[in-house]
Amino acid sequence: MKERQPRKFVFGSKIDVSKTNMAASSVAGGSGTFIGFDFSTQQIKAVVIDDRLNVVQEAHVQLDSDLPEYRTHGGVYIHEDRKTVTSPTIMWVKGLDMLMDRLRVKGVDISAIKGLSGTAQQHGTVYWKKGARDLLKSLDPDRYLHEQLFDAFAIRESPIWMDSSTTAFCKEFEEKLGSPQRVADITGARAFERASGMQIGKIYHTMPDAYMATERISLVSSFACSLFLGDYAPIDTGDGSGMNLLDIHQKDWSAECLDAVAPDLREKLGEVEYASKCLGHIAPYFVERYSFDPQ
Secondary structure (H helix, E strand, C coil): CCCCCCEEEEEEHHHEEECCCCCHHHCCCCCCEEEEEEECCCEEEEEEEECCCCEEEEEEEEHHHHCHHHCCECCEEECCCCCCEEEEHHHHHHHHHHHHHHHHHCCCCHHHEEEEEEEECCCCEEEEECCHHHHHHCCCCCCCHHHHCCCCECCCEEECCCCCCCHHHHHHHHHHHCCHHHHHHHHCCCCCCCCHHHHHHHHHHHCHHHHHCEEEEEEHHHHHHHHHHCCCCCEEHHHHCCCCCEECCCCEECHHHHHHHCCCHHHHHCCEECCCCCCECCCHHHHHHHCCCCC
16 A cells, blocks of 8 residues: 655754754754654654755664564554554654664764754654653653653554544544535545544544543654654644644634544644744753754
């Protein structure tokens, strides 16, 4: 099965975090190097470029072969019904740990990095458990991320873009809103089995305790962004528009759609931001562990 086009999460000037495609011209100070990350289904990859967009270095982690302890095939678990497809969330975290070490081994001068950007697979959802935000803000730079975040998720396996097990909920969602056309008028598409909103609805109906234990729901893109920020990153309007939850006219969550999916969903999703928004500096964890420039 062909992977869908990844979605954007991006980090900008001086390790500020933004939601646009990274370009050297957007970074104050001119010279320097920049990293682009790709959190895709089968691998996590980093490409280092200079201020003329020349590739300086590359590194990647192949999830199946480099992290065999998770026993994934193509980076995923395909369940018995053949429709439920998930990935172990902590595998992505450990993959980032490994990738950062590989960049250092390849001789990348991390202190010279002026910005981070990236992409991530579409539609995957991550369920941070209550208390995870405090954990993100107090990470110990002497320990790997995956060691500290192992118990940070209310659901250990994230539904991803290949999952098509939400047919019943899609029909229920469209009935609650009145018709498939009504859903399309608000969100840009009728209820789509792989859309994140439908996945969240399934989680709420089949795993209500886990849903209630969830503090924040991220897409894979905002999840990756959160790791670098050391705090929850908002979902951008581009990614949000593919969830069956965003009012594409108002560019904000549709209260009507949220209420049809699960209670307290706006609080769990957080705010949405435009892709060009700068979100802050890189977390102290990465400054102290990998020598990123905090300024």
